[in-house]
Amino acid sequence: MNKRSFLKSLAFLGISGSFGFKEKVSQVPGIDFSADNFWEQIRAAYKLKPDYINLENGYYCFLPQETLEKYIEHLREVNYQGSHYMRTVQWDNKAKSVAMLAELVGAKAEEVILTRNTTESLDLVISGYPWESGDEAIMSNQDYGSMLSMFDLAGRRHGISVKRIDIPMHPANDEEIVAVYESAITPKTKLMMVPDIVNITGHILPVRKICDMAHSHGVEVMVDGAHAVGQFTFNMEELHCDYYGSSLHKWLSVPLGAGMLYIKDGKASKLQPLLAPFNLDEEGLHRLNHTGTHAVSTDLAVINAIEFQQKIGSQRKEDRLRYIQRYWSDQVRDLPNVVINTPLDPKRSCAIANVGISTMKPAELAKRLLDEYQIFTVAIDGAGVKGCRISPNVYTSEADMDAFVTAIKQLSGNA
Numbered sequence: 247m248n249k250r251s252f253l254k255s256l257a258f259l260g261i262s263g264s265f266g267f268k269e270k271v272s273q274v275p276g277i278d279f280s281a282d283n284f285w286e287q288i289r290a291a292y293k294l295k296p297d298y299i300n301l302e303n304g305y306y307c308f309l310p311q312e313t314l315e316k317y318i319e320h321l322r323e324v325n326y327q328g329s330h331y332m333r334t335v336q337w338d339n340k341a342k343s344v345a346m347l348a349e350l351v352g353a354k355a356e357e358v359i360l361t362r363n364t365t366e367s368l369d370l371v372i373s374g375y376p377w378e379s380g381d382e383a384i385m386s387n388q389d390y391g392s393m394l395s396m397f398d399l400a401g402r403r404h405g406i407s408v409k410r411i412d413i414p415m416h417p418a419n420d421e422e423i424v425a426v427y428e429s430a431i432t433p434k435t436k437l438m439m440v441p442d443i444v445n446i447t448g449h450i451l452p453v454r455k456i457c458d459m460a461h462s463h464g465v466e467v468m469v470d471g472a473h474a475v476g477q478f479t480f481n482m483e484e485l486h487c488d489y490y491g492s493s494l495h496k497w498l499s500v501p502l503g504a505g506m507l508y509i510k511d512g513k514a515s516k517l518q519p520l521l522a523p524f525n526l527d528e529e530g531l532h533r534l535n536h537t538g539t540h541a542v543s544t545d546l547a548v549i550n551a552i553e554f555q556q557k558i559g560s561q562r563k564e565d566r567l568r569y570i571q572r573y574w575s576d577q578v579r580d581l582p583n584v585v586i587n588t589p590l591d592p593k594r595s596c597a598i599a600n601v602g603i604s605t606m607k608p609a610e611l612a613k614r615l616l617d618e619y620q621i622f623t624v625a626i627d628g629a630g631v632k633g634c635r636i637s638p639n640v641y642t643s644e645a646d647m648d649a650f651v652t653a654i655k656q657l658s659g660n661a
């Protein structure tokens with residue numbers, strides 16, 4: 247066996263942790279996943295900044311110490327092996343991360359690529375789509391700003407027209423939302439962008455029903471799942487969407503700069519790459535995935551992040567996140583001057599919710615929460631939403647949320 251195959255076989259030995267590297271992963275205290283104080287142990291698995299209560303995990307859910315240590319080890323080892331690593335096992339190892347990620351989201355490995363973030367994933371689809379002048383695309387005012395801009399850019403380049411609907415904030419049922427999207431379809435509509443969860447309100451949409459409706463009109467659906475992977479469970483095959491992008495540095499707690507793009511089997515060849523690969527005539531999804539030399543240590547840490555997620559259990563994590571959100575939102579929902587900008591039906595939300603105070607601008611609310619109560623959130627003031635987005639994580643305690651509830655009661659004049 248030559249050195250290259252030896253290294254390769256080492257890399258294939260185990261799916262977890264060190265990828266056959268020589269140095270040992272740093273030791274981190276174990277978690278007893280069957281103990282009563284399970285969530286306290288999870289909290290202790292994170293190094294928390296004492297300066298404030300962080301209720302802004304929607305931007306970036308930083309890593310538990312265990313994943314961080316393994317990531318640092320990957321950085322050390324890739325640095326140690328240098329170009330030899332890059333020329334031997336980098337692609338095989340990336341494929342292992344993809345396989346594990348595909349399994350987590352219920353897709354085939356051939357349908358998934360690792361990208362740097364949702365922006366790259368969705369922009370690949372929007373920019374590479376076979377647009378013809380006069381085609382129409384549908385999206386919502388509650389979608390993410392730069393994704394909306396990318397469609398506007400496609401409008402300038404290809405002469406497509408872009409229609410924006412408003413997602414009802416408190417729908418009576420799924421059909422109400424489906425009908426809003428359906429009403430915007432014309433014979434010229436080619437593609438629809440739909441958020442799996444609206445990032446500013448935490449509203450989870452009935453994606454399967456929207457996809458089935460869209461397909462019945464011959465319209466494809468691209469789902470913005472920036473906040474979905476790692477927050478709540480879903481199965482890609484059951485969603486029936488055509489394209490799906492997510493950021494893994496959000497709810498899966500992969501190091502910064504990790505994303506996923508899913509493209510339904512057989513659809514990748516209709517897209518043109520954003521960045522040209524070496525072989526333009528290559529078939530399949532991988533010709534869309536060329537970004538040049540990239541941060542391979544992040545690819546490796548995807549596995550460690552999924553392992554941490556699996557130790558908690560995806561369903562147990564989802565249940566906990568939903569519980570924590572309802573723990574605080576139910577305490578303030580009916581108070582005078584307090585406005586919850588997130589649907590009440592439990593299946594329509596998980597960790598994220600949005601709260602406003604009718605007598606205060608969102609920016610002032612965010613500032614006073616930080617200055618007077620040491621609670622860090624983000625203000626949302628647009629697309630019909632006025633409030634602060636509240637995004638706790640698995641380490642957030644009831645005591646954290648009690649402090650937040652007290653703050654909202656006092657600031658809204660309900661103390």
Ligand SMILES: Cc1ncc(COP(=O)(O)O)c(C=O)c1O
Binds near residue numbers: 365389441472
């Ligand atoms: C709904 C939605 N889409 C896309 C993005 C872009 O994600 P990233 O900056 O990781 O590419 C975000 C970021 O918060 C988002 O909330």
